[in-house]
Amino acid sequence: MSQKPPPKQFVKTPINGTKSVILVSSAKGGVGKSTVAVNLAFALQNLGLKIGILDADVYGPSLPKLINLNEKPKSQDGKAIIPLEKYHVQCMSMGFLVDEETPMIWRGPMVISAIKTMTQNVLWKDRDVIIVDMPPGTGDTQLTFAQQVKVDGAVIVSTPQDLALLDVKRGIQMFDKTGVKILGLIDNMSYFKGDDGKNYKIFGDSGVEKTAKEFDKKFLGHLPIHQDLRSSSDKGCPLTYSDPEHEVSKLFLDIAKKINQFLN
Ligand code: ADP
Numbered sequence: 163m164s165q166k167p168p169p170k171q172f173v174k175t176p177i178n179g180t181k182s183v184i185l186v187s188s189a190k191g192g193v194g195k196s197t198v199a200v201n202l203a204f205a206l207q208n209l210g211l212k213i214g215i216l217d218a219d220v221y222g223p224s225l226p227k228l229i230n231l232n233e234k235p236k237s238q239d240g241k242a243i244i245p246l247e248k249y250h251v252q253c254m255s256m257g258f259l260v261d262e263e264t265p266m267i268w269r270g271p272m273v274i275s276a277i278k279t280m281t282q283n284v285l286w287k288d289r290d291v292i293i294v295d296m297p298p299g300t301g302d303t304q305l306t307f308a309q310q311v312k313v314d315g316a317v318i319v320s321t322p323q324d325l326a327l328l329d330v331k332r333g334i335q336m337f338d339k340t341g342v343k344i345l346g347l348i349d350n351m352s353y354f355k356g357d358d359g360k361n362y363k364i365f366g367d368s369g370v371e372k373t374a375k376e377f378d379k380k381f382l383g384h385l386p387i388h389q390d391l392r393s394s395s396d397k398g399c400p401l402t403y404s405d406p407e408h409e410v411s412k413l414f415l416d417i418a419k420k421i422n423q424f425l426n
Pocket residue numbers: 188190191192193194195196197198224350351385386387388389391392393395396
């Protein structure tokens with residue numbers, strides 16, 4: 163009788179120059195994942211940690227815009243890339259290497275190779291955490307990180323409406339199947355506070371929190387729809403860096419504290 167082959171063991175390579183790696187993921191695009199990833203990174207910096215941000219969205223990099231940085235990283239030997247630095251954070255994005263308007267028409271193997279370059283050939287130095295802004299979905303990048311990179315955990319960002327939550331469930335299952343620890347779920351665009359002081363739940367009520375319960379995952383917090391979060395992103399200076407005392411920055415800080423507990 164033929165025997166089932168043993169499951170393939172993947173060699174997970176650590177990212178050098180950092181103590182921890184956290185993926186910020188969303189199963190669906192447009193839920194504010196990059197905004198949350200970058201503001202969370204600066205909230206962790208506000209806790210005294212040394213941060214790196216790796217923008218792993220090869221097809222649609224957001225980091226250059228979110229921190230208003232568009233320089234070409236340098237390399238001394240033509241191989242190892244020196245990450246750029248902005249607001250005391252080390253940064254790497256495919257967006258630094260290609261022209262903003264050039265579409266990335268790449269097949270899977272090229273994406274995998276780009277991820278390998280950004281995780282193995284970047285000279286990250288002396289970091290406590292690298293926050294990885296993942297592309298949306300459950301594709302090649304997710305699989306490459308899950309199988310080939312040593313990561314400490316993933317945070318999933320969603321908005322609370324049913325359509326987004328369906329994808330979140332897929333995202334949870336993907337990380338569970340590939341053995342990446344899910345640190346928790348974040349509910350972005352949870353509510354809008356009107357001039358009358360009332361909270362309006364535009365995308366529905368507590369959907370992300372309920373999904374976290376259903377899958378026995380931690381719920382990390384609600385973030386409101388706030389114009390200052392949007393406008394600071396558009397200006398290229400994240401709110402948690404430019405105004406750490408802002409009410410929304412304080413919510414990010416609470417989430418950062420919960421994530422920091424996993425790191426210690
Ligand atoms: P994703 O990475 O999921 O595609 P982005 O982070 O690019 O999403 O966000 C999409 C848009 O929504 C951006 O214009 C961003 O500024 C805005 N945005 C994200 N989260 C919020 C929020 N909580 N409040 C206000 N605007 C937000």
